[in-house]
Amino acid sequence: MDAEFDSSFFIGAMLDCLNGFSSVFILAFGLYIVYGLFKVINMAHGEMVMLGAYVASVSQESGYPFIVAVLCAGLSGGIIAFAMDWLCIRRLPERSSMSSLLATWGFGLIIAQGVRLYFGSAGRFVNPPVSGRIDIFGVPLPTYQAILFAVSLILLLQSWWLLGRTQLGLRIRASIDNPSLAELNGINTQRLFVLSFVVGGAFSGMAGALLAPISAIDPTVGTANSVTSFLVVITGGVGQIFSVLFGSVVVGGLRSLINSFWGITTATLGMLAIVAIILVFRRRSALLND
Amino acid sequence: MPYSMINWKYYGIIAVFIASLFAPLIFPEYVLNLIAAALLLGLFSAAVDLSIGYGGLLNLGSAMYFGLGAYCLALTQQAGWNFLSGLAIGVFCAFILSALIGFIGLKLQRSMIQYALLGLVISLSLEQLAIGSYSFAGGSNGITNISVPDLLSFIGIKFKSDYFYCVVILTGILLFCLSFITRSHFGKLLLLVRDEPGKAASLGYDVDRVKISVTMITAIVSAIAGAFYVPLINIAYPGMFSVTPNMLVLVWIAVGGVGTLIGPFVLAAALHIFEFELGSQFVNWYMFVLGIIFVGAVMLHARGIRTLIRRFSGG
Numbered sequence: 001m002d003a004e005f006d007s008s009f010f011i012g013a014m015l016d017c018l019n020g021f022s023s024v025f026i027l028a029f030g031l032y033i034v035y036g037l038f039k040v041i042n043m044a045h046g047e048m049v050m051l052g053a054y055v056a057s058v059s060q061e062s063g064y065p066f067i068v069a070v071l072c073a074g075l076s077g078g079i080i081a082f083a084m085d086w087l088c089i090r091r092l093p094e095r096s097s098m099s100s101l102l103a104t105w106g107f108g109l110i111i112a113q114g115v116r117l118y119f120g121s122a123g124r125f126v127n128p129p130v131s132g133r134i135d136i137f138g139v140p141l142p143t144y145q146a147i148l149f150a151v152s153l154i155l156l157l158q159s160w161w162l163l164g165r166t167q168l169g170l171r172i173r174a175s176i177d178n179p180s181l182a183e184l185n186g187i188n189t190q191r192l193f194v195l196s197f198v199v200g201g202a203f204s205g206m207a208g209a210l211l212a213p214i215s216a217i218d219p220t221v222g223t224a225n226s227v228t229s230f231l232v233v234i235t236g237g238v239g240q241i242f243s244v245l246f247g248s249v250v251v252g253g254l255r256s257l258i259n260s261f262w263g264i265t266t267a268t269l270g271m272l273a274i275v276a277i278i279l280v281f282r283r284r285s286a287l288l289n290d
Numbered sequence: 291m292p293y294s295m296i297n298w299k300y301y302g303i304i305a306v307f308i309a310s311l312f313a314p315l316i317f318p319e320y321v322l323n324l325i326a327a328a329l330l331l332g333l334f335s336a337a338v339d340l341s342i343g344y345g346g347l348l349n350l351g352s353a354m355y356f357g358l359g360a361y362c363l364a365l366t367q368q369a370g371w372n373f374l375s376g377l378a379i380g381v382f383c384a385f386i387l388s389a390l391i392g393f394i395g396l397k398l399q400r401s402m403i404q405y406a407l408l409g410l411v412i413s414l415s416l417e418q419l420a421i422g423s424y425s426f427a428g429g430s431n432g433i434t435n436i437s438v439p440d441l442l443s444f445i446g447i448k449f450k451s452d453y454f455y456c457v458v459i460l461t462g463i464l465l466f467c468l469s470f471i472t473r474s475h476f477g478k479l480l481l482l483v484r485d486e487p488g489k490a491a492s493l494g495y496d497v498d499r500v501k502i503s504v505t506m507i508t509a510i511v512s513a514i515a516g517a518f519y520v521p522l523i524n525i526a527y528p529g530m531f532s533v534t535p536n537m538l539v540l541v542w543i544a545v546g547g548v549g550t551l552i553g554p555f556v557l558a559a560a561l562h563i564f565e566f567e568l569g570s571q572f573v574n575w576y577m578f579v580l581g582i583i584f585v586g587a588v589m590l591h592a593r594g595i596r597t598l599i600r601r602f603s604g605g
Contacts, residue, residue: 041403087585088585088589091589092589098348098402098403098406099588099589101403101406102540102544102584102588103585103588103589105537105540105584106581106582106584106585106588107581107585108581109537109541109577109578109580109581109584110578110581110582110585113574113575113577113578113581114578116574117575117578223533223534226533227410227414227533230410231411264422265418265419265421265422265423266422268415268418268422269415269418269419269422272411272414272415272418273415275411276408276411276412276415279404279407279408279411280394280398280408
């Protein structure tokens with residue numbers, strides 16, 4: 001009896017860990033696209049996620065199916081990202097610098113306050129598209145969580161294929177490694193940056209919609225989203241697409257795992273301590289070419 | 291900064307401070323608390339401006355020193371300790387923390403971005419720590435009911451609004467000290483280290499030590515401001531470590547004028563008073579507008595910041 005209880009607790013903790021991992025991975029993916037590739041830190045990422053959740057909630061209330069809500073949220077994120085680039089980032093003397101970080105932080109403030117002014121401070125809700133549970137060795141797992149896990153795996157594999165195995169990925173990698181040589185070979189690096197930035201923004205918006213059924217939605221969650229995604233990216237580093245996997249495992253998975261045993265405060269503090277240690281001992285070139 | 295500008299500015303500031311000494315004769319208690327809180331926020335943003343404007347060191351978690359001073363004072367007051375001992379503990383904690391962050395970010399990593407982000411991560415960890423320690427620090431409610439202490443009781447003086455006078459005089463003195471630092475030998479050295487770290491090193495100065503020293507000064511003054519701030523608003527709360535105050539102080543500095551000390555001081559103080567007078571719906575609008583101004587200010591300063599970062603990575 002005792003041993004059986006232990007094993008189900010253990011499986012439950014493992015499933016929590018997977019859930020934490022997949023939600024954090026989806027959350028951070030949009031930031032990683034921009035930061036990992038072009039080393040532009042989008043501090044407005046969390047606010048774009050929050051906006052995506054609001055768009056999803058509004059379109060669900062208007063009676064559209066969940067998948068349409070996700071697409072609308074992605075569209076809103078893409079538009080915001082394009083506007084940010086057009087208004088500000090392409091006018092800065094250098095893309096990957098402290099000033100783009102600060103400017104996007106300002107945009108984040110604008111988005112958060114705009115949402116607060118338009119929707120008010122009250123929270124909103126999004127219903128999950130599927131209900132029900134799957135039994136995994138006797139431990140119930142919500143179907144929607146399983147879908148999220150599948151989505152994060154698809155995102156990982158698809159971006160690995162896109163960057164590593166296609167012409168477009170080759171061009172993007174070339175324009176990151178050596179921008180001037182890439183331009184000499186007829187690659188429009190500016191256009192590729194805008195493309196990545198808009199795609200990253202779209203992923204931020206979609207993440208908001210996908211995570212909306214399992215998280216709180218109000219104007220203040222943007223900063224929490226930003227911070228979590230940030231921790232993922234700085235923990236994982238920017239080496240390969242799989243480094244975001246590592247970051248998500250540490251930030252999401254490990255936090256959920258510690259949470260099952262010692263509670264949320266210990267989990268958050270432990271996770272932050274691990275991130276700080278990684279940050280201290282990482283080689284400086286790994287973060288930004290500053 | 292041209293020197294002819296400094297003089298009349300300082301006479302103006304001295305005049306304002308002397309005028310504010312007469313404020314208790316006119317205004318009721320709550321207005322005095324508001325003015326004192328505004329002055330302390332101004333002092334805090336001037337202190338952070340010393341690091342950013344003169345030292346060229348941008349810490350995204352600057353509010354943590356302010357919050358640390360506030361929390362140390364609130365905790366010690368809760369335990370029934372003396373005000374000055376709480377102040378000293380807060381200053382000491384801020385000193386140690388800034389030394390640690392400076393050492394890791396500026397000496398080990400030598401990276402502005404890492405330094406900035408490390409500050410943010412530590413500030414947010416402190417927020418989590420404050421939220422999590424419910425029995426010790428009141429959790430997300432914070433530590434409430436911190437009353438205004440009798441600061442001057444130990445020299446036998448007690449009169450109406452003595453705390454207000456203490457805050458005004460302290461702010462005046464510390465603001466003068468900050469501006470004195472910028473004009474002293476150390477201030478010149480700061481500019482040299484910011485703009486030409488290689489030359490500073492070749493002249494025999496320890497560049498890292500200068501940078502870490504200026505972050506320590508900022509931390510100490512911020513912690514003092516935070517400690518004096520708590521009794522005025524009766525509460526120390528986890529939001530003091532959150533992204534909002536960290537963002538706000540950068541907005542004050544970027545909009546008030548980087549490297550002027552007095553610009554951020556005046557802007558922070560004035561906005562605090564306006565915020566109180568005009569209510570929360572106005573606050574939402576003004577944060578929205580501040581965000582727009584902030585983006586504009588960043589774009590205007592981008593060239594300066596860019597050269598700054600390039601200089602830093604070179605050194």
